[in-house]
Amino acid sequence: MRTVRVETCPLANQEHQHSHRQYAHVFHYDRLVCVAKAFWDLPERIRLAILLHEVGHILAGEPAGEKAANNAIERASGIDIQYRDSEWGENLEWIRPDDVVAAKEYLGIVDVGLRTHPGYQPDASAPAEC
Ligand SMILES: [Zn+2]
Numbered sequence: 393m394r395t396v397r398v399e400t401c402p403l404a405n406q407e408h409q410h411s412h413r414q415y416a417h418v419f420h421y422d423r424l425v426c427v428a429k430a431f432w433d434l435p436e437r438i439r440l441a442i443l444l445h446e447v448g449h450i451l452a453g454e455p456a457g458e459k460a461a462n463n464a465i466e467r468a469s470g471i472d473i474q475y476r477d478s479e480w481g482e483n484l485e486w487i488r489p490d491d492v493v494a495a496k497e498y499l500g501i502v503d504v505g506l507r508t509h510p511g512y513q514p515d516a517s518a519p520a521e522c
C-alpha cells in the first residue's frame with residue numbers, strides 16, 4: 393500500500409495567505425505533500441479529497457494540469473474527485489461520504505489528523521512506499 397507523507401510547509405502557509413483555497417502542494421520535496429497549517433482545520437473529508445488530488449499530481453507528473461491530476465487519481469483509486477463551494481473555499485476538492493473509507497485505505501492513512509497530535513513522531517523505519 394502507498395503511504396502518503398504529509399508535512400506542514402512555510403511556503404504552503406504563504407500560498408494559503410495569498411489564495412485562501414490553496415491548502416497544499418507537491419513537487420517541493422520528493423514523495424511529500426506539503427500543506428498549510430490551515431489544512432488541519434478542514435473537515436476530514438475535504439482533507440482526504442485534497443490529499444487524493446495532490447497524489448494525483450504526483451501520479452500525473454509535474455507538467456500535468458488539474459484535470460490530468462484528477463484523472464490519474466481516479467484511475468488509480470477508483471474514487472471520484474468532485475468540487476464544491478464551502479466556507480473553506482470555492483471550488484474545493486470534495487469526495488462522497490461513501491468514499492471516505494476507500495480514500496483512507498488508498499492513502500494508507502488511518503487518521504489524517506494524526507500529525508496534529510503534539511506527541512506524534514513520523515515513523516522513520518516505515519517504508520515511504522511499498
Ligand atoms: Zn512545500
Ligand SMILES: [Zn+2]
Binds near residue numbers: 445
Ligand atoms: Zn492541483
